[in-house]
Amino acid sequence: MKNYEGLAASPGIAIGQAWIFRPQTPNIDTRSITEDEIKSEYRAFRNAQAKVDAHLEALYNRVLEKQGEHEAAIFESHRELLADEELENDIQALIRDERKTATAAVKEYLDQVAASMRALEDEYLRERAAEFEDLQNNLLLALNGLPFASLASAPPDSVIFAEDLTPSETAQLDVEKVRGFVLEHGGLTSHVAILARNLGMPAVMGMRNIMNEVRSGITALLDGDTGKLILDPDDKTRGLYTEKKAQQDAQKAEYAKLHGKPATTEDGKTFALYSNIGSPNDLHLIDENGSEGIGLFRSEFLFMENKQAPSEDQQYAIYRKVAEHMKGKTVILRLLDIGGDKPLSYLNFPKEENPFLGWRGVRLYKDNPEVFLSQIRAAIRAAAYGDLWVMIPMVISLDEVRWVKQQIAEQSVKLEAEGRNHNPHIKVGIMIETPASALIAEQLAQEAAFFSIGTNDLTQYTLAVDRGNTKISVLYDGLHPAVLRLMKMTCDAGRKAGIDVGICGEMGGQLEATPLLVGMGFNEISISGKMLPAVKYSISRLNAAACRELLDKAIAANDAEAVRKLLQDIKH
Numbered sequence: 280m281k282n283y284e285g286l287a288a289s290p291g292i293a294i295g296q297a298w299i300f301r302p303q304t305p306n307i308d309t310r311s312i313t314e315d316e317i318k319s320e321y322r323a324f325r326n327a328q329a330k331v332d333a334h335l336e337a338l339y340n341r342v343l344e345k346q347g348e349h350e351a352a353i354f355e356s357h358r359e360l361l362a363d364e365e366l367e368n369d370i371q372a373l374i375r376d377e378r379k380t381a382t383a384a385v386k387e388y389l390d391q392v393a394a395s396m397r398a399l400e401d402e403y404l405r406e407r408a409a410e411f412e413d414l415q416n417n418l419l420l421a422l423n424g425l426p427f428a429s430l431a432s433a434p435p436d437s438v439i440f441a442e443d444l445t446p447s448e449t450a451q452l453d454v455e456k457v458r459g460f461v462l463e464h465g466g467l468t469s470h471v472a473i474l475a476r477n478l479g480m481p482a483v484m485g486m487r488n489i490m491n492e493v494r495s496g497i498t499a500l501l502d503g504d505t506g507k508l509i510l511d512p513d514d515k516t517r518g519l520y521t522e523k524k525a526q527q528d529a530q531k532a533e534y535a536k537l538h539g540k541p542a543t544t545e546d547g548k549t550f551a552l553y554s555n556i557g558s559p560n561d562l563h564l565i566d567e568n569g570s571e572g573i574g575l576f577r578s579e580f581l582f583m584e585n586k587q588a589p590s591e592d593q594q595y596a597i598y599r600k601v602a603e604h605m606k607g608k609t610v611i612l613r614l615l616d617i618g619g620d621k622p623l624s625y626l627n628f629p630k631e632e633n634p635f636l637g638w639r640g641v642r643l644y645k646d647n648p649e650v651f652l653s654q655i656r657a658a659i660r661a662a663a664y665g666d667l668w669v670m671i672p673m674v675i676s677l678d679e680v681r682w683v684k685q686q687i688a689e690q691s692v693k694l695e696a697e698g699r700n701h702n703p704h705i706k707v708g709i710m711i712e713t714p715a716s717a718l719i720a721e722q723l724a725q726e727a728a729f730f731s732i733g734t735n736d737l738t739q740y741t742l743a744v745d746r747g748n749t750k751i752s753v754l755y756d757g758l759h760p761a762v763l764r765l766m767k768m769t770c771d772a773g774r775k776a777g778i779d780v781g782i783c784g785e786m787g788g789q790l791e792a793t794p795l796l797v798g799m800g801f802n803e804i805s806i807s808g809k810m811l812p813a814v815k816y817s818i819s820r821l822n823a824a825a826c827r828e829l830l831d832k833a834i835a836a837n838d839a840e841a842v843r844k845l846l847q848d849i850k851h
Contacts, residue, residue, distance in 0.1 A: 286484040550803065575805050612658055711737065
């Protein structure tokens with residue numbers, strides 16, 4: 280029996296037979312071609328494009344039939360990337376001007392695109408680099424005349440082991456056979472992690488060098504709650520985890536009993552539970568989780584997926600679609616949160632020494648009035664078809680809030696003159712994600728209609744820890760008393776001013792933090808992925824008065840570990 284630890288990416292217990300997935304590695308021809316070979320390399324690339332497009336179309340249809348439209352949408356996106364004129368022109372330029380083979384040109388171009396995505400600060404967008412790597416791999420396989428990789432041959436009751444998995448590979452997965460995933464690479468927002476959570480399948484990521492340790496057919500015991508992997512467990516260990524799995528299955532049945540009911544503590548304090556979404560493809564989470572609203576609707580996807588800024592009408596159609604889908608439930612749209620760390624090719628972004636502290640969020644609106652005004656006009660128009668609110672990212676001053684509100688008021692007047700249907704009374708709130716905004720929350724509450732705490736950035740800026748830096752990632756901890764103190768300060772200020780205060784950062788879905796959030800008295804908690812039922816169940820077992828007492832002790836603690844010790848003593 281051997282024990283290993285990785286990153287807990289999707290909860291649950293899996294017991295099965297290890298199955299090792301090693302896709303074929305395509306060859307890269309690095310020689311310089313002659314002028315006479317340029318046309319044949321062009322032809323090879325175009326043929327590969329056609330093969331991959333047909334493959335992606337088949338995957339789309341397969342996933343559409345077996346899992347639904349939102350899961351299949353990724354392959355439609357891949358087909359759009361494949362047909363992108365810039366991709367084709369740049370790869371052909373590498374072949375023609377730099378005399379590269381088709382395989383070398385494909386690798387160089389898509390390596391550069393993926394690297395630019397990996398450099399982004401936003402984890403959700405950063406993980407999308409895998410989509411470009413997936414497309415690259417499929418093109419290289421086609422250029423080499425190799426078959427496309429597949430998980431379809433995984434045997435029954437298997438735990439899949441791989442270095443990493445692409446969307447194309449996982450699309451052919453037989454969910455009836457697979458019990459869980461163990462990957463050497465990948466993070467919490469990687470495609471496989473999201474897929475595993477959506478399927479309710481345990482997964483552990485970042486299990487370095489495990490491919491050299493495991494052998495096919497051995498019994499693998501996977502604990503997705505803790506990130507623990509046990510190979511060849513003894514009978515006692517297997518029995519303990521079999522019992523734990525049975526308890527988890529029973530707990531899920533308890534979660535199901537609360538579906539459609541409010542999240543209420545034992546002493547009668549009720550919290551609204553919302554969902555975070557990254558695009559309309561995530562709307563299925565609302566129905567599946569029993570969400571009462573959308574606490575964070577990221578608008579960045581519209582701007583990152585296009586070669587030019589989306590028009591007002593394009594944005595309006597998307598925002599209206601989401602607002603109407605929610606049938607009167609609140610939708611909080613975060614205005615464009617793009618900056619030096621998330622550059623757009625069609626905006627003139629300067630090179631910055633520290634983009635995390637640079638030209639981003641609300642700071643770039645005045646310099647890009649066309650982009651900003653088209654977004655707020657689209658939002659004001661869409662707000663006529665549902666309870667759509669907007670919130671401003673990266674706020675540090677009252678002037679920023681007043682300026683945005685002024686622009687919204689002016690555009691409302693123009694829309695009225697144009698005879699366009701709109702909501703001139705749209706609610707305007709702010710993200711509390713900088714220490715500055717938390718420290719002046721009382722003043723900001725006089726202008727903002729609501730607050731929403733973005734714990735990811737608030738933690739990063741408060742602790743001066745780059746959350747993407749693996750060397751210091753252990754220091755990035757939202758349970759640090761300094762972070763909790765700023766969060767409580769924000770909640771107190773909002774309550775005093777009589778405005779709603781929510782939370783939309785990842786802490787909203789962290790069960791260990793739930794007692795602290797209850798103690799702070801948030802009006803709503805917005806949660807990523809499928810953790811909402813678990814959070815609701817946790818809240819139902821807590822006493823709000825006891826949680827407030829716990830919070831007072833937590834903000835007076837010395838460090839995050841001391842806070843965790845306090846949390847161990849409360850039932851949830």
